[in-house]
Amino acid sequence: MLYFVIPVRGALSAVIGVFAGFLGVGPGFLLLPTLVLLGYTARLAAATNSVIVTLPSFSAFLFHLADARFDWWMLILTSITAVIGAQLGSRFMAKRVKSLTLTRVFASALVLLAIQRIYLLLAHE
Numbered sequence: 001m002l003y004f005v006i007p008v009r010g011a012l013s014a015v016i017g018v019f020a021g022f023l024g025v026g027p028g029f030l031l032l033p034t035l036v037l038l039g040y041t042a043r044l045a046a047a048t049n050s051v052i053v054t055l056p057s058f059s060a061f062l063f064h065l066a067d068a069r070f071d072w073w074m075l076i077l078t079s080i081t082a083v084i085g086a087q088l089g090s091r092f093m094a095k096r097v098k099s100l101t102l103t104r105v106f107a108s109a110l111v112l113l114a115i116q117r118i119y120l121l122l123a124h125e
Helices: 002-023 028-037 042-052 054-065 072-096 099-123
Strands: none
Touching (some): 042 054
């Protein structure tokens, strides 16, 4: 069984990484639901996702760095607040949020994001 599972997970990770690279984004928004579908609890999937997305996100950033233009003030401000928010959020999640609740919140966020994207696509036609 293990011989089957590892190649499947590796193939899914590769597909997610390539797709995220095409979009110029980190793979986390695709990887987290995939991990849950593979049987991880939402809590374990979120923790695993946080570690896994670091290298691909950074490599995508480096690739786009030469052509990118930044609002440096916004970059610094959001980086600092994101680190603080991540620390507070991870401590809160580790102690208080159940895996089922986390799954529901993430699913709701994905549905709202999909609705927003569809709206924007239809509004520009």
